[in-house]
Amino acid sequence: MTEKTRVLINECIGQEGQGVTLKGWVKKVRHLGSISFVLLRDRTGEIQCVLEKKWAGLKLETESAIELSGIVKKTQQTSLGVEVLADEITILSSSAPLPFELSKKTLNAGLDQVLNNRFVSFRHHKINTIFKLKALFVNAFSDFLTDKGFTQIFTPKLVSQGAEGGANVFTLNYFGKEASLAQSPQFYKQMMVGAGFERVFEIAPVYRAEEHNSSRHLNEYISLDVEMGFIEDFRDIMRLETELLKSIFKEIQESFGDELAEYKAEIPIISEIPELTLKEAQKVLKDVYKKDSPVGDLNTEGEKLIGRHIKEKHGSDFVFITHYPAETRPMYTMPNKENPALTDSFDLLYKGTEITSGGQRIHTHGQLLQSFESKGLNPKDFSSYLEAFQYGFPPHGGFAIGLERIIYLFLNLGNVREASAFPRDCDRLIP
Amino acid sequence: MTEKTRVLINECIGQEGQGVTLKGWVKKVRHLGSISFVLLRDRTGEIQCVLEKKWAGLKLETESAIELSGIVKKTQQTSLGVEVLADEITILSSSAPLPFELSKKTLNAGLDQVLNNRFVSFRHHKINTIFKLKALFVNAFSDFLTDKGFTQIFTPKLVSQGAEGGANVFTLNYFGKEASLAQSPQFYKQMMVGAGFERVFEIAPVYRAEEHNSSRHLNEYISLDVEMGFIEDFRDIMRLETELLKSIFKEIQESFGDELAEYKAEIPIISEIPELTLKEAQKVLKDVYKKDSPVGDLNTEGEKLIGRHIKEKHGSDFVFITHYPAETRPMYTMPNKENPALTDSFDLLYKGTEITSGGQRIHTHGQLLQSFESKGLNPKDFSSYLEAFQYGFPPHGGFAIGLERIIYLFLNLGNVREASAFPRDCDRLIP
Known part of the structure; x- marks a missing residue:
């Protein structure tokens, strides 16, 4: 069995048409009809991943750790300039509901909350x-x-x-x-x-x-x-x-x-x-x-x-x-x-x-x-x-x-x- | 008053004829008739300094910290290839007799002695x-x-x-x-x-x-x-x-x-x-x-x-x-x-x-x-x-x-x- 080599999110830039395997955390999921958009985060950045109809049944909790393979596509809709059309998704570790919302630009949590929930x-x-x-x-x-x-x-x-x-x-x-x-x-x-x-x-x-x-x-x-x-x-x-x-x-x-x-x-x-x-x-x-x-x-x-x-x-x-x-x-x-x-x-x-x-x-x-x-x-x-x-x-x-x-x-x-x-x-x- | 800029010992190489000010510790003093040879050590190495007749009265304890100014001379006698003919010497801080000899290639002291006298x-x-x-x-x-x-x-x-x-x-x-x-x-x-x-x-x-x-x-x-x-x-x-x-x-x-x-x-x-x-x-x-x-x-x-x-x-x-x-x-x-x-x-x-x-x-x-x-x-x-x-x-x-x-x-x-x-x-x- 040959392992797929992980590609970092910031390495996707300029890789249009290439197949990549990403690993990271689900920052946000947004549904638009039968299509879902997953914002994936790793240590190098964030990328939009597009999940077409076949993934409709997939339950993807925010902040779960996942592995996602797919094809890099050009897009005008994100600042990165590329997105990934998902082909394979593995949930490595699912997340429970978060103690506070993470996807806002500034964290809406008090100091004690931030420090008590460092993870x-x-x-x-x-x-x-x-x-x-x-x-x-x-x-x-x-x-x-x-x-x-x-x-x-x-x-x-x-x-x-x-x-x-x-x-x-x-x-x-x-x-x-x-x-x-x-x-x-x-x-x-x-x-x-x-x-x-x-x-x-x-x-x-x-x-x-x-x-x-x-x-x-x-x-x-x-x-x-x-x-x-x-x-x-x-x-x-x-x-x-x-x-x-x-x-x-x-x-x-x-x-x-x-x-x-x-x-x-x-x-x-x-x-x-x-x-x-x-x-x-x-x-x-x-x-x-x-x-x-x-x-x-x-x-x-x-x-x-x-x-x-x-x-x-x-x-x-x-x-x-x-x-x-x-x-x-x-x-x-x-x-x-x-x-x-x-x-x-x-x-x-x-x-x-x-x-x-x-x-x-x-x-x-x-x-x-x-x-x-x-x-x-x-x-x-x-x-x-x-x-x-x-x-x-x-x-x-x-x-x-x-x-x-x-x-x-x-x-x-x-x-x-x-x-x-x-x-x-x-x-x-x-x- | 302009301070003399300190030159490091390993910087003396190739400086024949130049005046330098060195700072370091007296590793060894050797007398030969009216001339003394001082082996000076700093963090970069060791150099031989030649003290002519006029320094005859100077008492220089081993391991004292000194400042020494002089002229760099070529020599065949040291591996560095240069020595310094001393012109000015200031004792910054004199040393008491050492608990053990330092100038040998291998330290002749037991582990406890070494650790108790780290300085x-x-x-x-x-x-x-x-x-x-x-x-x-x-x-x-x-x-x-x-x-x-x-x-x-x-x-x-x-x-x-x-x-x-x-x-x-x-x-x-x-x-x-x-x-x-x-x-x-x-x-x-x-x-x-x-x-x-x-x-x-x-x-x-x-x-x-x-x-x-x-x-x-x-x-x-x-x-x-x-x-x-x-x-x-x-x-x-x-x-x-x-x-x-x-x-x-x-x-x-x-x-x-x-x-x-x-x-x-x-x-x-x-x-x-x-x-x-x-x-x-x-x-x-x-x-x-x-x-x-x-x-x-x-x-x-x-x-x-x-x-x-x-x-x-x-x-x-x-x-x-x-x-x-x-x-x-x-x-x-x-x-x-x-x-x-x-x-x-x-x-x-x-x-x-x-x-x-x-x-x-x-x-x-x-x-x-x-x-x-x-x-x-x-x-x-x-x-x-x-x-x-x-x-x-x-x-x-x-x-x-x-x-x-x-x-x-x-x-x-x-x-x-x-x-x-x-x-x-x-x-x-x-x-």
């Missing part, structure tokens, strides 16, 4: 697009960095309790010891830079046991981590992130078209990303918007307003906020040379929301010990990390991008959960 | 190679599949307790509920195939709370997961894995040379991978080696012997073992049509060790329910997974490769831990 909602073109885009984003991220001499690394998510100190950590029993789930690969990526890899990146989940259920936060998300050695200063890191984002959005532009329009998503124009020191940003908020900021930081509203201010003034969706004070940054952050109360650190805001924290890190053992102690931390709890700095650790820095965060902002999704296949929040552990 | 051992060329190779492996995996229409997915590692049923699961308190760490993305990758992605892959950590401390097992490792819809049968999956491995090893061959020789690692010749049914394999073990096998499986010794047998008979490092009985395979495994006591499943052995489990999965709701019940499982505990099969789930299958496992076998490392940057076993949670 159905994923099938909708607009939702499918989110995850195709996410895959492309990661691929472009990886390609850019690999090309620049970065090595992809894989560091443990099960870490020794205390390694990052503090709050918002999930803990578990690991063969009688207390382990926690990594909040970031920070220590490990630094150690690998210092131990000769020089340039590393990681694409992996991180965990935050934060109780707040906001539209911008997930308790498990993919962190795109980058760390680079032998830098001159933290502007090298900002330049790297700027070039990286340019490259990723260029790839997105080349691969996606109409799908972006459906989301009113615009490719951001990135030349040089505007910068404000935190102090300047806080002054803008005070002077222009009459808003106070928390000490050493911006709040959610402040970020939004600064985003709007920069967009109006410079036309940029992005803005770097720099020079956060040492007291609001982690113990490994490099103090500023001129003003050691400040740090050589930055956040990157996109559309008024933080998508990145980054900066230069302390690279000498003595200075790092001092910094840990000044934060009230016991160096003994961090000895495996601190030891690494005794063996010629070069100046270095890095950043991390929250993957779901940037996707959700780019596509103007209402909630970051929509950019996660199976999001985890305080109430959601299933599916 | 030093990573710097050794041979060890560095393992992780460069790992990155390339993953990149080639991703490229091959993306090219074949697969979408990279990101599924949660925090899952509802019970989702995979049973033993060897790490559990934790997730906002008052019991969560567990995913043993595999099996259910999620299937759901995404069925929900329209058709072809997916994931590169992510998985967790096994197994107590045994063998040289082949890790408690956290990277699983390279693949799942494909609209297959004819499980041989489509085996063909896919064969082509995938061919492509990955071709990329490795093109990118690595001497490094592989150092490990006596040979690129496996893959044409068609030989197949044995489990029954045939057990018969070979009985007839040729007088060895009994456990019911429905091979043991470690059996895998080794079958690996050896196939290597001798077919010259292949790989062998598929097929048709495991239903009782030793998971509840989602597709029974064989001719003999439902067997399944359309396979393991792939490489050098006599299992690197993959795979097969076709059950895709109809009724059959799946039955299979869960026949294994004594309560379908209610798996409702979010089972529901997905009501909506036109196509025939599908997939497999997973243990990343560290295949790297360690390929490079003939003595222990799988050597292929993990920061391995996790029963005793090891730090660094």
Whole structure:
């Protein structure tokens, strides 16, 4: 028995007169007298299939998986320009009635419905697009960095309790010891830079046991981590992130078209990303918007307003906020040379929301010990990390991008959960 | 002030007479009268730097990070063909005495020493190679599949307790509920195939709370997961894995040379991978080696012997073992049509060790329910997974490769831990 080779829907274009075997899902069935029209969908697109009289008795449930053989015909009636006149149909797997209608352009279902019924909602073109885009984003991220001499690394998510100190950590029993789930690969990526890899990146989940259920936060998300050695200063890191984002959005532009329009998503124009020191940003908020900021930081509203201010003034969706004070940054952050109360650190805001924290890190053992102690931390709890700095650790820095965060902002999704296949929040552990 | 642009060591070739600024680590210092020779290492290679009389007083500790400017000169004395006559040297970060010698061709340190001092051992060329190779492996995996229409997915590692049923699961308190760490993305990758992605892959950590401390097992490792819809049968999956491995090893061959020789690692010749049914394999073990096998499986010794047998008979490092009985395979495994006591499943052995489990999965709701019940499982505990099969789930299958496992076998490392940057076993949670 010779199997018929499957042809993908987008491969039917220009195949007029050819016999093809398609496999996919029944998106819609429409009857017109004794003829039925089946809109068939596979991962590459949709095609109209014409079922003549002989199929009149066939019961074809929407969203059933089928195999359909027939002849490709020219048509003026569909945007594809071709349709298939069905000759053989096999139902591979029939579908029960759907929890909600899938064939409309925009899905008419609430967020909980969408997330609880992922096995159905994923099938909708607009939702499918989110995850195709996410895959492309990661691929472009990886390609850019690999090309620049970065090595992809894989560091443990099960870490020794205390390694990052503090709050918002999930803990578990690991063969009688207390382990926690990594909040970031920070220590490990630094150690690998210092131990000769020089340039590393990681694409992996991180965990935050934060109780707040906001539209911008997930308790498990993919962190795109980058760390680079032998830098001159933290502007090298900002330049790297700027070039990286340019490259990723260029790839997105080349691969996606109409799908972006459906989301009113615009490719951001990135030349040089505007910068404000935190102090300047806080002054803008005070002077222009009459808003106070928390000490050493911006709040959610402040970020939004600064985003709007920069967009109006410079036309940029992005803005770097720099020079956060040492007291609001982690113990490994490099103090500023001129003003050691400040740090050589930055956040990157996109559309008024933080998508990145980054900066230069302390690279000498003595200075790092001092910094840990000044934060009230016991160096003994961090000895495996601190030891690494005794063996010629070069100046270095890095950043991390929250993957779901940037996707959700780019596509103007209402909630970051929509950019996660199976999001985890305080109430959601299933599916 | 204009910064000097850093030149990488491998960029010095052919730059005779040019001034360059190098950054890297001092691998070795050798004094010859009033002249010193510094072997400098960066991520691209090593170069000899000549320090003339004026540097006589300079104290340069091995493995310090330095910046060195000078003129590139031709030389017959090094394999690179060039050296650098030093003009300016800045010590960026000095090194303390090393826990073990790094400049020998093979590292003279025990496994525990290597793993406890990763920040030093990573710097050794041979060890560095393992992780460069790992990155390339993953990149080639991703490229091959993306090219074949697969979408990279990101599924949660925090899952509802019970989702995979049973033993060897790490559990934790997730906002008052019991969560567990995913043993595999099996259910999620299937759901995404069925929900329209058709072809997916994931590169992510998985967790096994197994107590045994063998040289082949890790408690956290990277699983390279693949799942494909609209297959004819499980041989489509085996063909896919064969082509995938061919492509990955071709990329490795093109990118690595001497490094592989150092490990006596040979690129496996893959044409068609030989197949044995489990029954045939057990018969070979009985007839040729007088060895009994456990019911429905091979043991470690059996895998080794079958690996050896196939290597001798077919010259292949790989062998598929097929048709495991239903009782030793998971509840989602597709029974064989001719003999439902067997399944359309396979393991792939490489050098006599299992690197993959795979097969076709059950895709109809009724059959799946039955299979869960026949294994004594309560379908209610798996409702979010089972529901997905009501909506036109196509025939599908997939497999997973243990990343560290295949790297360690390929490079003939003595222990799988050597292929993990920061391995996790029963005793090891730090660094």
